[in-house]
Amino acid sequence: MGNIKIGMDLNSFILEQGRQRGSTGALSLALMAIEAATKRITAHVRRAGLSDILGKAGSINIQGEEVQKLDVISNEIMIEHLSKCGQFYALASEELDEAIFPEEGKDGKYIIAFDPLDGSSNIDVNVSIGTIFSIHRKINGTEEDFLQEGYKQVAAGYVIYGSSTMLVYSTGYGVNGFTLDPTVGMYLLSHPDIKLPEKGKIYSLNESNYKKWEKPLQEYTDKLKEEGYTARYIGSMVADVHRTLIKGGMFGYPADSKNKQGKLRLLYEASPMAFLIEQAGGKATTGKEDILKVKPTDIHQRVPVFLGSNYEIDLLLNYLQS
Numbered sequence: 001m002g003n004i005k006i007g008m009d010l011n012s013f014i015l016e017q018g019r020q021r022g023s024t025g026a027l028s029l030a031l032m033a034i035e036a037a038t039k040r041i042t043a044h045v046r047r048a049g050l051s052d053i054l055g056k057a058g059s060i061n062i063q064g065e066e067v068q069k070l071d072v073i074s075n076e077i078m079i080e081h082l083s084k085c086g087q088f089y090a091l092a093s094e095e096l097d098e099a100i101f102p103e104e105g106k107d108g109k110y111i112i113a114f115d116p117l118d119g120s121s122n123i124d125v126n127v128s129i130g131t132i133f134s135i136h137r138k139i140n141g142t143e144e145d146f147l148q149e150g151y152k153q154v155a156a157g158y159v160i161y162g163s164s165t166m167l168v169y170s171t172g173y174g175v176n177g178f179t180l181d182p183t184v185g186m187y188l189l190s191h192p193d194i195k196l197p198e199k200g201k202i203y204s205l206n207e208s209n210y211k212k213w214e215k216p217l218q219e220y221t222d223k224l225k226e227e228g229y230t231a232r233y234i235g236s237m238v239a240d241v242h243r244t245l246i247k248g249g250m251f252g253y254p255a256d257s258k259n260k261q262g263k264l265r266l267l268y269e270a271s272p273m274a275f276l277i278e279q280a281g282g283k284a285t286t287g288k289e290d291i292l293k294v295k296p297t298d299i300h301q302r303v304p305v306f307l308g309s310n311y312e313i314d315l316l317l318n319y320l321q322s
Contacts, residue, residue, distance in 0.1 A: 003016055004017075004189070005189070006189055007189060007190075008189045009189075010035055010187035014031050027110070027135075027155060027171065029085055030082075030088065030112070035167065036081050038159040038167060041077055041116075041117070041161070044070060045070065045165075048123060070117055070120065071116060071120045074131065075095045078114055078116045079100070082112055082114075083103075083105060086104045086107070088105045088112050089111055090102075090141075090145060091112055092113040094114070094115040094269075094300075099146060110137060110154065111136050112135050113133070113146055113272075115268040115269055118130045118238045118269065127235070127239070128238065128242075129161050129238065130236070131238075132157075132158045132268060132269055132272050133155075134153055134272035134275070147296040147299070149292060149296075150272075150294065151292040153275050153292075157272065158241070160239060166178065167187050170279040170280075173279075174193050174194075174279055176189060176193065177192075178191075194245060194246070194280050195280055196248050196310075198248075199248060199309055200247055200248025200308065200312060201228075201247075201248070202248070203229045203249055203312065204231070204234075204243070204249065204250065204252065205233060205251075206233055206235070213254060216322070217316075220315065220319040223319070237251075237269055241276075241277070244308050245280055245282075248312075249309060250306065254306070255287075255304040261301075265300060265302055266296050267296060270284075271294075273307060282307060282310060283310055283314070284305070284313075285306050286303050287304050287320045291303065
């Protein structure tokens with residue numbers, strides 16, 4: 001990686017990676033806009049207990065969920081920064097019915113789908129939440145550009161607002177993690193070249209839905225228990241996937257008798273997280289196919305999600321596909 005060292009600030013890292021790969025700088029500017037937006041969101045999250053931004057905003061988003069006030073703020077911040085940077089021809093947010101096409105991005109090369117605040121139901125109880133993003137190239141300049149398979153992503157990542165704020169992302173050359181140092185206001189490289197262990201010790205599923213699952217998934221979960229796995233389920237996808245990325249094991253949000261397609265959104269959650277997991281040496285599947293090969297049919301499409309270390313996902317597929 002040449003000049004890249006632990007403690008290197010994110011902007012320098014982005015520019016150095018771009019230089020090594022001979023890029024034009026457009027993607028670097030796009031990533032820097034995400035960095036700036038998430039620093040502002042961090043400031044709001046850190047003040048969540050002191051400001052009148054907790055609780056529900058009194059409206060329902062496109063997914064039929066009540067919108068949290070901090071969701072609204074985060075969405076506005078992301079739209080502002082991503083629009084102004086001029087690198088994005090179109091933006092799709094989990095909070096918006098349709099994609100938007102900012103005037104400043106009319107010459108932009110990229111489109112971005114994002115979840116401005118994943119896990120927002122956990123805000124009031126001080127559990128980790130996050131921002132997820134997925135970047136593709138612009139093709140036709142219409143909303144159909146968002147209906148590209150996940151393997152075509154040029155970058156994906158998330159920011160987790162936890163005990164510290166971390167930004168984890170990939171441009172297709174491995175996964176790197178940066179921790180925000182509040183004393184200097186910069187993301188610093190703290191987790192270079194993240195790799196999943198081949199096998200973990202933790203499984204992460206909402207077992208209250210056990211009776212709604214198909215029998216093979218029930219048998220798989222029972223098998224993990226027999227092998228001595230520990231159950232850890234936070235209920236905030238960013239937090240659960242972050243733990244899986246660092247410690248290995250598996251995370252899943254399956255389809256069940258109530259949610260036939262699962263609950264997680266392909267564009268805003270499943271696809272970017274699958275990209276990161278596979279870049280770190282793991283696997284991600286709907287149970288039937290690689291998540292990154294799923295061709296979206298709608299910008300708010302949902303899919304079942306299973307991702308993690310190779311051992312756990314291979315074992316899962318043995319059960320689901322036998």
